[in-house]
Amino acid sequence: MMFPALRRPLVAAALLLGLLLAARPALADAGFDRWLAAQWPAAQAMGISRATFERETKGLEPDYSLPDLAIPGKPRKPDGQAEFVQTPAAYVSDKAIGQLAARGRKLASQYRAELSAIEKRFGVPGSVLLAIWARETAYGGAKLSHDALTVLATQAYVGRRKDEFQGEFLAALKILDEGHVARAQMKSSWAGAMGHTQFLPTGYLKYGVDLDGDGTANIWSSVPEALAATASLLKEKGWRAGKRWAYEITVPSGFDCTLAEPGYTLSIGDWLQRGVKVADGRRIPASALKDEASIIMPAGPYGPVFLTPANYFALKSYNFADLYVLYVGHLADRIEDDKPFAQGWKDISLVKTRDLEFMQKELARRGLYADKIDGKAGMLTRSALGAYQKANGLTLDCWPDAQVLEHMKRGG
Template sequence: MSRVPGFNSRLAVVLSLLLTLLLPGSARAADAGFTAFVASLWPEAREAGVPRATFEAVTAGLEPDYKLPDLLLPGRPPTGAPSQAEFVQVPADYVKEASIARLATEGQRLLKLHRATLAAIEQRFGVPATVVLAIWGRETDFGRYRLPYDAVRVLATQAYVGRRKEQYRTEFIMALKIIGEGHVARKDMRSSWAGATGLTQFLPSEFYNHGVDFDGDGRIDIWGSIPDALASAAQQLANKGWQRGLRWAYEVRAPANVDCSQGVPEITKPIGEWLRAGFVPVRGQTLSAAERAEPASLLQPEGSYGPAFLTTKNYFVIKQYNFSDLYVLFVGHLADRILDPQPFATPWAATTQLRSKDVEAMQQQLTKLGLYADKIDGKAGMQTRAALGAYQKSAGLKLDCWPSDAVLRSLAGR
């Protein structure tokens, strides 16, 4: 059967137009805008070294994902970031003993299985094998958790309508470069909703800043090569200031009269000075003279309730990997548990966490009172807890640095 020249191409155009007409007007405009936006990135991609063939292949038919969180969509209310567990759960829910115990058991097995590789990583970067194992365990359950999103689609969408467009514009182009250089196949570049990818969850820019070809096969593969992924995590910590031979934190028992509002990174004292003020290392632990001389900050994740910690510089290095105190506690404690089965010496208290909007209201009031100068984000982190403590002292309330209904009512009355 003969074919009319150009018939198939004309039919495809007509069908495409019909499909476009069937879409809601806003969706047609948004997707057309997205396609134009992606195409406009070619000069920047070329400047970054992305081959034209890679750019065309990866962006062909690329569609936005408007179901992602943290977007600013025209005509719709802003979509907030998802309620990350490390910010809305109480510590006992996030640092679950059952989860820690399960991961620690697997970490012990992997420590033996990859002993030579981990020893070489520790020798080169100064980061303990247990710490990089703990990051791997927390990020992807030692590779058993499959990241749910298409990284390229996530990064392109966030660059187009996300809250941090400029950052994601760069990340999208770096993702194209990674694929163009053959580090990972397009289909294997899975990510979180925020675009972090690989066994230890790196953004594409972090891949270029910290990635290591540790297995020596000529490419950096943080998706399939355990040596590359763990060495890259170790190099990221080293590049951000990891101090060889220093613990991440010391669990201590706080004195009864502790001023919990001192629990901020800006207040550091030698560990020996904290000990002289009545803080006692748990389980009779004895610290060397060098350890007592190390500067540390106070951390009380539940305010005056639950465990207390003296956190070293390495604590804040891990925090640059994920800006959450509970994340660092999880990783640090899991690293310890791979070598020692003992849980925290002080149990978590049965505290409840206020809703994010209530914590946000607290932050707004504390800002008006001049006690808080950080982000209004509904997350009860170090700075928020310290500001609450300062307010409790000024208002004659019980000093516990914990966001509660009683403090919320008091602030509302102001």
């Protein structure tokens, strides 16, 4: 039994602790309010009116439930992008691609005149633009439920890329100040991307296209203007009119998969002379034979292989993941001609992200890898794994599987 004299101090301490814990969010938000007020000079320098700044920031609060934040004392909530946590076969699902391609053909007919005008102006085929629209928001069907300004302010305040998102937050205020969209309609993904084809605010301000002359590039409710903005970006990033995004190929027996990375390029004609063959029945025009290209093997030797010229890398400017580009490019092809890949995907699995991070660190320690330690099996990681396999007499497939992981854990 506890004596009353001892109980009273404990009760008081418990009440004090409760008050302190309850006050923590308020203290954190007070810090946010100070941060918010400190954005005014930069906003003013961009020409944003004081009235807009005060109206749009009044009552603004951070959303600490978002992924990819760096809150002291709390583990980072990963974003879980499908491009990095799914196998190629799962990500580029033939069933899903087939369904989206069927819908895409109907939309291509519906927007035929607009897509033709956009291609004439920017050089990007309508099928590619439709495929990006499909991947980004399922042809506008995805519900973007986040308030864009809240997302961008939160990421700028406690995100992992604060400086980048500070610029995006200010650009969002600029969009509102110029009256391009009402705050209620400025919805976004958890990462702040907006509209049918998912533009961050700085991208909108740079690449937005006003097709109807009303003074606004409406990526939120105008499909043609959203697609035109995407075409504008791709042209700026090096899209070459009349050229393909990639060719599905077969490589000669014994091909060294460590060469399947963007830094190793030859002309398409030289690749053909080295035994590379087009696998999908397409004809490579003579005008393309001098174009530089690299090879990618998204699943090592366990799936389709591709010859990737400049337009492949223009698509990567939209999303850096190779599987994203593969998805968009293949869907664009299927909208035009509904044929699956010439080579199917074999049954393979991915190691866990933390295991892949361990592998990258081990590869870096051995001088085989000099890129980011991010737990993602990109082309440079796979090429480095191939170099490790060659150095240790393992089967050469440039794929991060359990066998290579176990070999590294045993000390190589």
